[in-house]
Amino acid sequence: MAQNIYDNPDFFSGYSRLPRQVHGLAGAPEWPALCAMFPEMAGKRAVDLGCGFGWVSRWLRENGAKAVLGVDLSESMIARARQTTADPAIDYRLADLETIALSEAAFDFAFSSLTFHYISDFDRLARMIHRSLTAGSHFVFSIEHPVFMAATHPRWIEDEDGRKTWPVNRYAIEGERRTNWLAKDVVKYHRTIATTLNVLIRAGFVIEAVDEFAPSVQQIRENPALKEELERPMMLLVSARR
Amino acid sequence: MAQNIYDNPDFFSGYSRLPRQVHGLAGAPEWPALCAMFPEMAGKRAVDLGCGFGWVSRWLRENGAKAVLGVDLSESMIARARQTTADPAIDYRLADLETIALSEAAFDFAFSSLTFHYISDFDRLARMIHRSLTAGSHFVFSIEHPVFMAATHPRWIEDEDGRKTWPVNRYAIEGERRTNWLAKDVVKYHRTIATTLNVLIRAGFVIEAVDEFAPSVQQIRENPALKEELERPMMLLVSARR
Numbered sequence: 001m002a003q004n005i006y007d008n009p010d011f012f013s014g015y016s017r018l019p020r021q022v023h024g025l026a027g028a029p030e031w032p033a034l035c036a037m038f039p040e041m042a043g044k045r046a047v048d049l050g051c052g053f054g055w056v057s058r059w060l061r062e063n064g065a066k067a068v069l070g071v072d073l074s075e076s077m078i079a080r081a082r083q084t085t086a087d088p089a090i091d092y093r094l095a096d097l098e099t100i101a102l103s104e105a106a107f108d109f110a111f112s113s114l115t116f117h118y119i120s121d122f123d124r125l126a127r128m129i130h131r132s133l134t135a136g137s138h139f140v141f142s143i144e145h146p147v148f149m150a151a152t153h154p155r156w157i158e159d160e161d162g163r164k165t166w167p168v169n170r171y172a173i174e175g176e177r178r179t180n181w182l183a184k185d186v187v188k189y190h191r192t193i194a195t196t197l198n199v200l201i202r203a204g205f206v207i208e209a210v211d212e213f214a215p216s217v218q219q220i221r222e223n224p225a226l227k228e229e230l231e232r233p234m235m236l237l238v239s240a241r242r
Numbered sequence: 243m244a245q246n247i248y249d250n251p252d253f254f255s256g257y258s259r260l261p262r263q264v265h266g267l268a269g270a271p272e273w274p275a276l277c278a279m280f281p282e283m284a285g286k287r288a289v290d291l292g293c294g295f296g297w298v299s300r301w302l303r304e305n306g307a308k309a310v311l312g313v314d315l316s317e318s319m320i321a322r323a324r325q326t327t328a329d330p331a332i333d334y335r336l337a338d339l340e341t342i343a344l345s346e347a348a349f350d351f352a353f354s355s356l357t358f359h360y361i362s363d364f365d366r367l368a369r370m371i372h373r374s375l376t377a378g379s380h381f382v383f384s385i386e387h388p389v390f391m392a393a394t395h396p397r398w399i400e401d402e403d404g405r406k407t408w409p410v411n412r413y414a415i416e417g418e419r420r421t422n423w424l425a426k427d428v429v430k431y432h433r434t435i436a437t438t439l440n441v442l443i444r445a446g447f448v449i450e451a452v453d454e455f456a457p458s459v460q461q462i463r464e465n466p467a468l469k470e471e472l473e474r475p476m477m478l479l480v481s482a483r484r
Contacts, residue, residue: 153403161395192475206449212434230412231412
């Protein structure tokens, strides 16, 4: 079973105050890049894996999806998500992505935001998602970038010119990483980009596009703190087709 | 035109003494991983882009290729390559990958080793290679990994535990990088992994496999200096299909 840090009260309280939870999709700078990977949503049955408060699940429904299933490991998340909508075409369910089994060909679009790096068995999950999609369906997701999470001590340092610099080590050594982010000992799983893409390809997906999120000039103008995201990739966005 | 550093006598002299030039493919630790991406070579017409001394061109011919074209920007390289074989089915030609135009559907396999990071217009090159291949052909290549070449000062540093660590900055800022490697001011072009893969996909290729070379336990046992390659990816290997 995946670690359920989200139901830790301290973590949940900190998480709820993140810009992307307070402001929703407008607080997620990678959202426009993710969104650009979406197919036309009209009439689609969508699944949102690790739906959190349900921001994307509701967006998918508002943008034409016929039905949306949002799943999350966290009871607090699912409870909050359920409070935000009375739409009978959105179903929020408690489930662990390490063991979840969706019905065959039950969906026409699969999505996940910043969740899969908490999952140890991505191979099983990718094959399960492939089975749950109809032929031609898109699968779009984001994860923490492996360059961001590889090192024993991931943090900003300065190079000899004073430039913000991100140290990388243990890149080829995949597996558990423990970090202190909102709570102590949050468990994540480091996989190389190659592994993430090869797992998808072996599961039967065709890679359609890859994005290593970087802010636009416009985004940096509006939020100068984003400028540091030019120095190292923090998020990996993938669009694949079944 | 691409910088022709290889015909600089100092560079050429240093380059000729590199393990992979003295020992050939046995001196290239990524060779087994690259080779594992190759299709059956029997009867294929192959092109080797940036063939250098022709090690791979000859290997392809010895492993069944019907004909091999090896191209390189460097006269010294092509001269040396020509001296190594009298096989009429291997053709070594002087050409600049920035401007080369191969005939349509002239090849059944395209290969390149550690060359494309010297090319500024990868988009043009990828589309040209796609056109030059027959349907179903494989295209396998290696480049310097963007994590290896992104930073202003790419070099080993130590983290607080004394672990070898690779600093990354300017990852999202693509374009020219100048390094001193065997000679001063060697010009390379940094592109993100996303850009490299998206250029291939937009040219019409399907990504078959990606490898961020890391040495095996066996390779580290035989050559302990390779161990540091576990800390950061130095090479990106890609297999694509037309």
